[in-house]
Amino acid sequence: MFRHIVLLAWTEDATDEQKAAVAAGLGRLPELIPQLRSYVIGPDAGVSAGNHDFAVVADFDGVEDYVVYRDHPEHQAVIAERIKPILASRAAVQYHV
Amino acid sequence: MFRHIVLLAWTEDATDEQKAAVAAGLGRLPELIPQLRSYVIGPDAGVSAGNHDFAVVADFDGVEDYVVYRDHPEHQAVIAERIKPILASRAAVQYHV
Numbered sequence: 001m002f003r004h005i006v007l008l009a010w011t012e013d014a015t016d017e018q019k020a021a022v023a024a025g026l027g028r029l030p031e032l033i034p035q036l037r038s039y040v041i042g043p044d045a046g047v048s049a050g051n052h053d054f055a056v057v058a059d060f061d062g063v064e065d066y067v068v069y070r071d072h073p074e075h076q077a078v079i080a081e082r083i084k085p086i087l088a089s090r091a092a093v094q095y096h097v
Numbered sequence: 098m099f100r101h102i103v104l105l106a107w108t109e110d111a112t113d114e115q116k117a118a119v120a121a122g123l124g125r126l127p128e129l130i131p132q133l134r135s136y137v138i139g140p141d142a143g144v145s146a147g148n149h150d151f152a153v154v155a156d157f158d159g160v161e162d163y164v165v166y167r168d169h170p171e172h173q174a175v176i177a178e179r180i181k182p183i184l185a186s187r188a189a190v191q192y193h194v
Contacts, residue, residue, distance in 0.1 A: 002142070005152050007104060007188045042192040045099070047160055048167070055102050055190035057154065063144055070145070091104045091188035093152035095139040 001037070002060045004069070006092040007052035014086035019043070019054070022086070025078035026056065032074045035065035052091065059097075066094060098134070099157045101166070103189040104149035111183035116140070116151070119183070122175035123153065129171045132162035149188065156194075163191060 010019060023041065030036045038059040044051045060066045069075060107116060120138065127133045135156040141148045157163045166172060 003137070003152075003154075005102060005104060005154070007102065007190050009188075040100070040194050042194065044190045045160065045192050047163070047191050048189065051189050051191065053190070055100075055192050057100075057102070063142065066144070089188070091106075091186070092145065092148050093104050093141045093150070094144050094148065095142050095152050097137050097139065 001097050002063050002066050002094065003097045004056070004058040004060070004066050004092070004094045006056045006090060008054040008056075008083065008087060009052040009089035010054070010086045011088045018082070018086045022054065022078070022082045025082045029069075029072075029075055029078070033069050033072050035060055035068045037061060037065075052089065063094075098194050099160050099163050099191065100194045101153070101155045101157070101163050101189070101191045103153045103187060105151040105153075105180065105184060106149040106186035107151070107183045108185045115179070115183045119151065119175070119179045122179045126166070126169075126172055126175070130166050130169050132157055132165045134158060134162075149186065160191070 026041050030039045036058060040057045044053050123138050127136045133155055137154045141150050
């Protein structure tokens with residue numbers, strides 16, 4: 001299996017509505033991108049200080065399916081319209097699991 | 098379930114031996130910390146540019162078990178002796194899944 005992880009941090013002036021729009025937009029992707037085998041997203045629980053604000057863990061059968069997801073127009077639309085306007089920082093890893 | 102994710106980036110002068118020592122040190126923790134329900138660690142696959150270098154995804158029954166792991170002396174020893182000497186950047190999220 002091939003796993004993609006991304007952690008996002010929001011700008012200080014990001015609104016709750018904007019943050020919810022990211023979760024809603026990403027949450028639709030499993031219906032639209034059949035290559036997604038598992039998609040576990042959500043906001044940070046607020047337990048530890050200094051964390052990023054939102055996590056995405058996406059599992060695929062292989063790296064080719066990850067690339068389909070990465071470059072998919074519906075995914076790119078969520079990034080451009082909902083994530084980038086409130087993005088302060090991003091960290092990602094893909095690994096074989 | 099409660100999930101802890103951390104993505105680590107290494108310094109430019111980190112050696113392969115030092116990176117392997119992190120993986121080996123963390124890899125022992127499931128034997129030592131029974132609160133770990135699932136522990137999936139590994140180096141970045143090198144598919145996308147700009148990524149962090151190493152991922153940890155740890156699952157627990159609840160936040161209390163995560164705190165046991167976070168503060169466990171064997172975990173703290175790996176952080177102090179193997180991770181911090183080569184750590185350039187760290188991003189983390191904990192979330193309910």
